[in-house]
Amino acid sequence: MLIVEGLTKVFANGKGIADVSFTVNRGEVFGFLGPNGAGKSTTIRHIMGFMKPERGKVSIKGLDTWTKQGVVQKLVGYLPGEIAFIEGMTGKDFLEFMSRMQRVNNSAKRSRLIERLQFDVNTPIRKMSKGMKQKVGIVAAFMHDPELIILDEPTSGLDPLMQQIFIELVLEEKAQGTTFLMSSHSFPEVERTCDRAAIIKDGRIIAVKNIHELQSMQRKLVEIVFEHEEDAGKFASAGNMPVESHDGRRITVAVQGNYNDLIQETAKYPVRSLDVKAQNLEDVFMHYYDRKECVR
């Protein structure tokens, strides 16, 4: 469905993207993960045909997105990182304007999306919060039933309830066969929707992995509070688990991938409480860089 090959763009300040390559298959939800300034939006702008590649190329359904930008943009639903709205419009005006551009007469899907995302379309866009504007943009990207939907940081500005509704919408579309490319900072969001993800940092792809591999890269910090202090001591001194900290009856263990050993070791003693904290995306990256590893 989407092929990105050796995409390179260096801005005058030396920043940009270098040799970015990945493929998104039909029906796949593909995450594009990276910290601020990594090159996600620059890559997506090239994919949409808004920027001319310095080197490399992008094709959607076999069409070059730079030379065939007009055709390609009709096939795709797109949510930009920052949406430029036309002055003086309400949400409704904007969505009607977009429908005319997309040449879609059926407004049933648009109405369903508005209902799901719970916002007042009659509000002037200039009075909308960032989250409300984001909802208008999501409706515009989904409402014409495109085969491919490209979303640049779709949940930025959305509250947790709306993030959840957004995830449900993506999964419903995926079940209908829609293909997605979705950039994000947020590992949990990608984890819940994507089949595979590319990780980009400093303009370069450092990994393209399926979501299970990504999950296994992520360390979890498990904090166990034992019923008895002496048991915490025994757990730590047994040396079977990588103990990060030990304070009285409280122990923190770092686990990556294999949870069985932890469960077996912990179950030897009465436990008062157990809390699991996922390593955030930034830490996953740092771990990558610590090991100076580049994996494809």
Ligand SMILES: Nc1ncnc2c1ncn2[C@@H]1O[C@H](COP(=O)(O)OP(=O)(O)OP(=O)(O)O)[C@@H](O)[C@H]1O
């Ligand atoms: N038009 C431009 N001129 C100069 N530098 C630019 C331009 N656009 C982007 N950059 C730089 O290129 C790098 C990649 O930016 P990009 O916006 O693609 O990152 P991003 O991964 O989308 O980040 P964020 O998550 O913050 O949106 C950054 O260092 C940015 O400052």
